[in-house]
Amino acid sequence: MENSLKFESQKLAINYFTVAAILFGAQLLMGLIAATQFLYPSFLFEIFDFSVARMVHINALVVWMLYAMIGSVYYLLPEETGIETVGIKIGKLAFYVLTAAVTVVVLVYILVQVGPADESTIWLINEGREYIEAPRWADIGIVVVVLVFVFNLFATAMKGKQTGVVTVLMADVLALAGLYLAGMFFTDNISMDQYWWWWVIHLWVEATWEVFVGCLAAYGLMKIIGARREVVEMWLWIEVSMLFGSGILGMGHHYFWIGTPEYWWEIGALFSALEPVPLVAMFVHVIYDWGKETGLKEGEGTHEKTMNNSPAFAWFVTNAFGNFLGAGIWGFFHTLPQVNIYTHGTQFTSAHGHLAFFGAYATILIGMFYMGVQGKNGIKVMKATFDSKMAITLICIGVMGMTVSLTVAGYGQVLVERAQMGATWEAFFVSQDMVWFVQGLGWRLATGIVTFVGFIFLVKDLLTTSKSPRHEI
Numbered sequence: 001m002e003n004s005l006k007f008e009s010q011k012l013a014i015n016y017f018t019v020a021a022i023l024f025g026a027q028l029l030m031g032l033i034a035a036t037q038f039l040y041p042s043f044l045f046e047i048f049d050f051s052v053a054r055m056v057h058i059n060a061l062v063v064w065m066l067y068a069m070i071g072s073v074y075y076l077l078p079e080e081t082g083i084e085t086v087g088i089k090i091g092k093l094a095f096y097v098l099t100a101a102v103t104v105v106v107l108v109y110i111l112v113q114v115g116p117a118d119e120s121t122i123w124l125i126n127e128g129r130e131y132i133e134a135p136r137w138a139d140i141g142i143v144v145v146v147l148v149f150v151f152n153l154f155a156t157a158m159k160g161k162q163t164g165v166v167t168v169l170m171a172d173v174l175a176l177a178g179l180y181l182a183g184m185f186f187t188d189n190i191s192m193d194q195y196w197w198w199w200v201i202h203l204w205v206e207a208t209w210e211v212f213v214g215c216l217a218a219y220g221l222m223k224i225i226g227a228r229r230e231v232v233e234m235w236l237w238i239e240v241s242m243l244f245g246s247g248i249l250g251m252g253h254h255y256f257w258i259g260t261p262e263y264w265w266e267i268g269a270l271f272s273a274l275e276p277v278p279l280v281a282m283f284v285h286v287i288y289d290w291g292k293e294t295g296l297k298e299g300e301g302t303h304e305k306t307m308n309n310s311p312a313f314a315w316f317v318t319n320a321f322g323n324f325l326g327a328g329i330w331g332f333f334h335t336l337p338q339v340n341i342y343t344h345g346t347q348f349t350s351a352h353g354h355l356a357f358f359g360a361y362a363t364i365l366i367g368m369f370y371m372g373v374q375g376k377n378g379i380k381v382m383k384a385t386f387d388s389k390m391a392i393t394l395i396c397i398g399v400m401g402m403t404v405s406l407t408v409a410g411y412g413q414v415l416v417e418r419a420q421m422g423a424t425w426e427a428f429f430v431s432q433d434m435v436w437f438v439q440g441l442g443w444r445l446a447t448g449i450v451t452f453v454g455f456i457f458l459v460k461d462l463l464t465t466s467k468s469p470r471h472e473i
């Protein structure tokens with residue numbers, strides 16, 4: 001089908017979305033391998049190590065989300081600023097360079113797996129910092145490519161119209177890119193290493209990425225249900241101030257036990273406990289605007305459609321719920337030091353990690369994939385299809401199922417390994433054999449498969465949706 005997008009920037013966005021979706025698939029496959037190895041440790045023994053499957057799983061996660069985020073900016077930028085993206089040619093070149101680099105890095109992870117653990121490993125194989133394990137050569141390459149992206153965003157915004165959404169994005173993307181540097185330098189003190197590493201991981205997901213999602217939600221509400229700009233942008237500014245207000249010092253919840261001074265207990269407890277507040281605000285914002293816009297249209301008595309992209313909107317609403325549940329509720333559960341001393345590093349952490357990354361980011365970025373499909377195929381009103389409904393249902397049930405399974409496994413660990421047996425070496429192994437733990441991991445694998453089936457429906461829907469007769473073109 002012919003591409004209906006007028007702006008080169010939006011065509012580039014589609015490329016980013018495509019690679020993002022492929023990496024998402026790779027992420028899930030690696031998760032399934034790792035989850036199988038939890039139950040059957042001999043699975044792929046000496047062929048493909050658990051540590052490698054896990055590493056590729058979470059690095060692919062971060063990279064596909066960054067791809068989808070860059071894609072989202074290139075997608076909305078011409079619409080918000082009213083002009084073609086400045087520097088689009090170099091932007092395209094940067095895309096191919098980055099994708100080639102990512103391919104090499106992933107192949108090295110999978111084929112070489114481990115190195116001699118000296119400087120050459122850091123430079124060529126992996127850096128060993130969870131979530132951002134790219135070897136140093138790729139680290140430097142990423143910085144260069146991201147600089148191109150940041151330049152394009154700034155140059156376009158200065159030249160074109162500066163809306164509130166774009167202004168917030170500019171500040172946010174600069175902070176997001178800058179923070180990456182905190183995870184790049186080497187120190188041989190593990191406490192210091194962790195101290196700085198959290199600047200990337202925590203300040204990404206609990207500050208800059210959340211603000212980014214606020215921008216996407218604002219843009220999506222205007223595009224999909226025709227929400228008024230003054231209203232969504234007012235919310236956006238409030239959310240930004242609250243997110244930064246609690247998110248920055250909320251980092252203290254990672255400084256409880258790594259050798260940092262004890263005052264972090266109080267700081268971390270207070271500010272991270274406040275973090276759910278902006279997430280509630282974002283939730284209320286989406287639901288309120290939805291209700292208001294629908295009511296307005298109904299009140300006018302016109303038959304005009306309130307919603308021009310149902311699958312995207314379904315994912316945006318899932319985001320409002322998921323962000324609140326995964327980050328807000330599951331995060332709050334273990335954020336006080338009095339609780340965290342028992343739950344730290346158990347499967348409970350993993351339960352929160354899954355639901356938060358999924359609820360806060362995967363959902364809204366999948367929503368952006370649908371916006372891209374709509375634009376590319378020139379669809380005026382895009383409705384849900386059987387496949388799109390199967391996708392969202394199975395993926396949500398799957399991830400929620402994994403979260404609940406891991407929460408049960410985690411509580412088993414908390415009770416036996418931490419509370420009863422006092423966190424000894426032996427306690428760890430006893431709890432690993434406990435029936436609740438093993439069954440929890442069994443259910444995680446089963447619900448992981450459900451998630452993967454949902455993903456197949458999603459890909460099918462994204463690829464075929466233009467041909468569906470249920471769309472008004």
Ligand code: HEM
Nearest residue numbers: 205253272275327331332334335344345349353356357360
């Ligand atoms: C969308 C936002 C969020 C994402 C994507 C996210 C993700 C994660 C992930 C992946 C981890 C595990 C990190 C590791 O490997 O050690 C983690 C840890 C943690 N998160 Fe979040 N999180 C988010 C928001 C929150 C919020 C709002 C809170 C508190 C209200 C919170 C509280 C915590 C705590 C206390 C830990 C440490 C767990 C431990 O001690 O093992 N998170 N988060």
Ligand code: HEM
Nearest residue numbers: 028031032034035054349350353354357358362448451452
């Ligand atoms: C097919 C579905 C999936 C399966 C079977 C799966 C499995 C796994 C496994 C086995 C681990 C290692 C846990 C450990 O070391 O104890 C893991 C970690 C992780 N996965 Fe998944 N996963 C799946 C989907 C997802 C999705 C959809 C997301 C987010 C969007 C996600 C985010 C994460 C994160 C953030 C971690 C690190 C958690 C931590 O260390 O606290 N996974 N996953």
Ligand SMILES: [Fe+2]
Nearest residue numbers: 202206251253
């Ligand atoms: Fe955090």
